[in-house]
Amino acid sequence: MLRILVLLLLLPVSVCALQGRGEPGYDYLSRWGDVSFSHWRHQNRVDTCEACHHLGINMGRCATCHGVIAGLPQHKDVLHKSCINCHWQKKGPTECSGCHDPERVNDSIYRD
Numbered sequence: 001m002l003r004i005l006v007l008l009l010l011l012p013v014s015v016c017a018l019q020g021r022g023e024p025g026y027d028y029l030s031r032w033g034d035v036s037f038s039h040w041r042h043q044n045r046v047d048t049c050e051a052c053h054h055l056g057i058n059m060g061r062c063a064t065c066h067g068v069i070a071g072l073p074q075h076k077d078v079l080h081k082s083c084i085n086c087h088w089q090k091k092g093p094t095e096c097s098g099c100h101d102p103e104r105v106n107d108s109i110y111r112d
């Protein structure tokens with residue numbers, strides 16, 4: 001009985017902790033080859049969530065503002081900027097095919 005009580009007490013805490021970290025990964029569909037972003041792996045690489053969540057972790061998804069509110073830089077441009085700037089500094093991939101599915105990258109160069 002005691003063990004069940006402890007479990008019940010812990011459950012909401014661990015569920016909240018997971019929600020607060022977002023999804024393990026996000027996939028972005030693109031004509032240039034889909035991009036698969038390892039969110040949790042990146043959290044362990046960077047000392048502060050604000051490196052990407054520039055208005056704090058409760059700000060919501062980038063697409064709630066970028067590409068929606070007039071005058072703000074476009075979604076694709078801010079993702080490219082934020083991802084690639086750090087990759088230059090910390091030696092992550094900077095080639096198109098480092099993020100975009102390499103087979104589709106080559107495909108679309110010929111198709112576009």
Ligand code: HEC
Nearest residue numbers: 028029030031032035075076079083084093094095096099
């Ligand atoms: C560090 C990772 C990264 C690199 C390197 C990168 N991209 Fe992207 N790219 C993304 C992400 C993430 C998106 C998705 C943005 C979105 O959904 O709006 C994207 C979106 C795009 C889009 C818009 C989506 C579409 O289908 O039209 C184009 C075009 C694009 N990238 C081209 C390139 C090219 C060309 C290069 C190389 C010069 C490149 N990208 C390098 C991460 C990257």
Ligand code: HEC
Nearest residue numbers: 019020021022026042043046049051052057060061062063
């Ligand atoms: C390297 C960049 C990066 C880092 C570091 C990072 N995140 Fe994220 N996070 C993202 C991206 C990109 C998304 C997807 C947002 C989108 O597609 O609009 C996201 C999504 C989220 C979401 C979901 C938002 C929603 O409303 O659906 C939460 C919550 C979140 N992150 C929390 C965190 C926390 C907490 C940390 C630090 C421990 C963190 N993130 C570190 C880039 C990052």
Ligand code: HEC
Nearest residue numbers: 052053055059060061062064065066072073078079081082
């Ligand atoms: C609540 C609205 C909001 C959300 C959500 C948001 N941004 Fe922004 N972003 C802004 C505003 C406003 C600016 C322009 C003012 C400034 O430079 O701070 C901006 C500017 C930027 C810039 C600088 C662009 C430049 O050319 O200088 C980058 C990079 C950026 N955002 C990345 C992101 C990423 C990545 C996400 C998602 C993880 C995100 N933003 C989510 C509001 C938002």
Ligand code: HEC
Nearest residue numbers: 037038041045046051082083086087090091092093098099
């Ligand atoms: C604040 C720094 C930082 C930001 C922002 C960042 N990355 Fe990274 N990324 C890294 C580092 C560091 C590595 C790995 C270097 C290593 O250990 O090989 C990496 C590696 C990667 C890899 C290789 C596969 C993997 O996960 O190990 C991909 C793909 C990638 N990043 C995509 C992205 C995308 C897409 C974005 C933007 C949504 C992004 N990154 C934003 C630091 C960053």
